[in-house]
Amino acid sequence: MLDVSYMSGGYGRADVLENVSLKVAQGEAVALLGPNGAGKSTLMAALTATLPRRAGTLRLDGRDLSRARSHDLVAAGMALVPEGRLIFTPFTVRDNLRLGAIALSRRGRLAERHDYVFGLFPRLAERVGQRAGTLSGGEQQMLAIGRALMSKPRLLLLDEPFLGLAPMIVSEIVAALRKLQRDGLTILLVEQKLDIALTCTTRAYVMLKGAVALESSTHDLAQRPDLHDLYFKLSAPRTP
Amino acid sequence: MSDLLELVVSATASGSIYALVALAYLLILRPTSIINFAVGEWAATGAFVGVAAQTTLAWPALDGPYWLAVIAVLVCLGALGWLVEALTVRPLIARGANITSPILALLGVLVIFRESLTMLFGADPLPSPPPFGFKRVAFGLFAGVPQQFLIITVTFVLFAAVWLFFERTVWGRAFEAVALNRRAAALMGINLRRVTTFAFVSGAMVAGLAGLLMSPLTSAHYMMGLPLAIQGFTALVIGGVGRVEGALLGGLVLAFVEQLGARYLPIPSGLTLGFPFVLLILFLFLRPSGLMPPREAR
Numbered sequence: 061m062l063d064v065s066y067m068s069g070g071y072g073r074a075d076v077l078e079n080v081s082l083k084v085a086q087g088e089a090v091a092l093l094g095p096n097g098a099g100k101s102t103l104m105a106a107l108t109a110t111l112p113r114r115a116g117t118l119r120l121d122g123r124d125l126s127r128a129r130s131h132d133l134v135a136a137g138m139a140l141v142p143e144g145r146l147i148f149t150p151f152t153v154r155d156n157l158r159l160g161a162i163a164l165s166r167r168g169r170l171a172e173r174h175d176y177v178f179g180l181f182p183r184l185a186e187r188v189g190q191r192a193g194t195l196s197g198g199e200q201q202m203l204a205i206g207r208a209l210m211s212k213p214r215l216l217l218l219d220e221p222f223l224g225l226a227p228m229i230v231s232e233i234v235a236a237l238r239k240l241q242r243d244g245l246t247i248l249l250v251e252q253k254l255d256i257a258l259t260c261t262t263r264a265y266v267m268l269k270g271a272v273a274l275e276s277s278t279h280d281l282a283q284r285p286d287l288h289d290l291y292f293k294l295s296a297p298r299t300p
Numbered sequence: 301m302s303d304l305l306e307l308v309v310s311a312t313a314s315g316s317i318y319a320l321v322a323l324a325y326l327l328i329l330r331p332t333s334i335i336n337f338a339v340g341e342w343a344a345t346g347a348f349v350g351v352a353a354q355t356t357l358a359w360p361a362l363d364g365p366y367w368l369a370v371i372a373v374l375v376c377l378g379a380l381g382w383l384v385e386a387l388t389v390r391p392l393i394a395r396g397a398n399i400t401s402p403i404l405a406l407l408g409v410l411v412i413f414r415e416s417l418t419m420l421f422g423a424d425p426l427p428s429p430p431p432f433g434f435k436r437v438a439f440g441l442f443a444g445v446p447q448q449f450l451i452i453t454v455t456f457v458l459f460a461a462v463w464l465f466f467e468r469t470v471w472g473r474a475f476e477a478v479a480l481n482r483r484a485a486a487l488m489g490i491n492l493r494r495v496t497t498f499a500f501v502s503g504a505m506v507a508g509l510a511g512l513l514m515s516p517l518t519s520a521h522y523m524m525g526l527p528l529a530i531q532g533f534t535a536l537v538i539g540g541v542g543r544v545e546g547a548l549l550g551g552l553v554l555a556f557v558e559q560l561g562a563r564y565l566p567i568p569s570g571l572t573l574g575f576p577f578v579l580l581i582l583f584l585f586l587r588p589s590g591l592m593p594p595r596e597a598r
Contacts, residue, residue: 109486139487
């Protein structure tokens with residue numbers, strides 16, 4: 061479904077990403093792992109065209125979208141839950157969700173999307189008239205995910221959605237992601253912690269210093285005895 | 301007493317014009333963060349286009365009712381706003397220029413507009429025919445010329461419409477979303493380029509309307525743009541850049557200070573021209589967020 065090859069890009073003149081290639085198949089849940097500063101969020105920005113891409117191709121269902129702008133990518137079925145959530149805090153929950161659906165072509169689907177998101181996160185339905193800035197951190201994250209789902213994406217990108225959340229909320233959101241996957245959504249999850257990624261993805265890419273260092277099934281990754289030093293080992297220079 | 305009430309009408313009318321110019325600034329500033337000082341010249345252009353449309357200077361076929369002049373101004377200014385955005389702002393944004401670049405480019409646009417107006421219409425003021433004449437009318441205790449009441453009515457109706465657009469429609473919310481966070485707005489699927497274009501087109505239309513409405517009271521003159529740009533900007537700072545209502549409030553406050561000061565303060569009337577600057581400095585020092593601060597900082 062998603063096919064990225066040799067993508068490079070970055071902020072200002074410096075490239076953060078170096079020839080990143082990855083694939084996500086239809087219905088798959090893939091994790092993008094890596095330590096702080098590995099370029100995971102930069103890759104998310106490049107995939108959603110909020111950062112200029114200097115080289116490489118991006119295909120979605122075989123369609124070449126390498127030069128597409130952000131709103132075209134949303135219309136093509138890709139949605140990102142960005143790092144730091146970026147919800148519109150002065151707006152109500154309702155308005156945030158409505159904006160998420162701005163790319164929906166047909167109005168009739170709006171009610172259907174609302175029902176779907178409220179079914180996934182019933183708490184949002186209770187808080188629909190409340191200003192987003194007054195929600196708790198967990199609820200804000202649910203809103204950020206719900207808002208991304210309003211455009212009826214086929215591929216959902218999530219950038220560290222569990223950051224700073226209480227364990228209870230984490231398992232609630234993990235359950236929601238599992239349900240989304242059962243409903244046929246393809247997921248690419250950016251995460252720092254391996255253990256969380258293991259609970260809701262089947263395959264993983266490990267990014268280091270702006271490049272993909274390793275690709276593996278999450279199951280195999282979990283079996284590795286050197287799991288805890290993995291980032292350190294991968295980033296160390298290889299001795300001949 | 302009737303003297304004071306007449307002053308209220310006159311100040312409300314002037315304040316409405318300032319408010320319209322402030323609204324033109326605001327429509328562009330909110331989603332793009334660009335302060336466009338050329339809105340004053342756009343207002344002047346609106347005045348001249350209105351005169352031309354009404355006095356058959358350019359198109360004899362259009363010698364008709366006032367609403368044709370209104371349409372001519374809206375169409376011309378909308379097209380000019382679109383052209384300016386496409387030729388100066390869009391290429392700079394596409395090249396990732398710093399936000400000061402389009403602001404400076406638009407100062408160049410200001411000069412181009414003023415000089416073009418001088419070349420096209422000459423340096424002398426052109427009288428602009430008032431659509432409802434100059435006969436004094438009174439509504440209860442409030443009296444003035446019809447044009448003043450027309451200005452006030454149009455301004456309040458327009459502000460109500462713009463307020464409803466921002467608060468009640470999804471595209472109005474989208475504009476606000478772009479103002480709050482461009483990246484998040486793009487991730488929603490909002491077309492940022494289209495929003496920028498719409499901001500400039502609507503800003504130019506509102507500025508042109510302000511010039512058209514005020515021209516019967518002041519004549520159309522190539523030097524009318526700069527004072528309007530300053531007064532509109534001051535109104536924006538007084539009201540606060542975050543809210544549509546702020547522009548209206550700021551315009552009214554500025555006009556009342558100007559006119560009450562000119563009437564009752566023991567100073568030469570020429571000094572009242574400095575009032576916007578005094579208010580501008582006071583507000584920037586004491587209350588930079590304006591009377592109506594934005595709901596929440598980005």
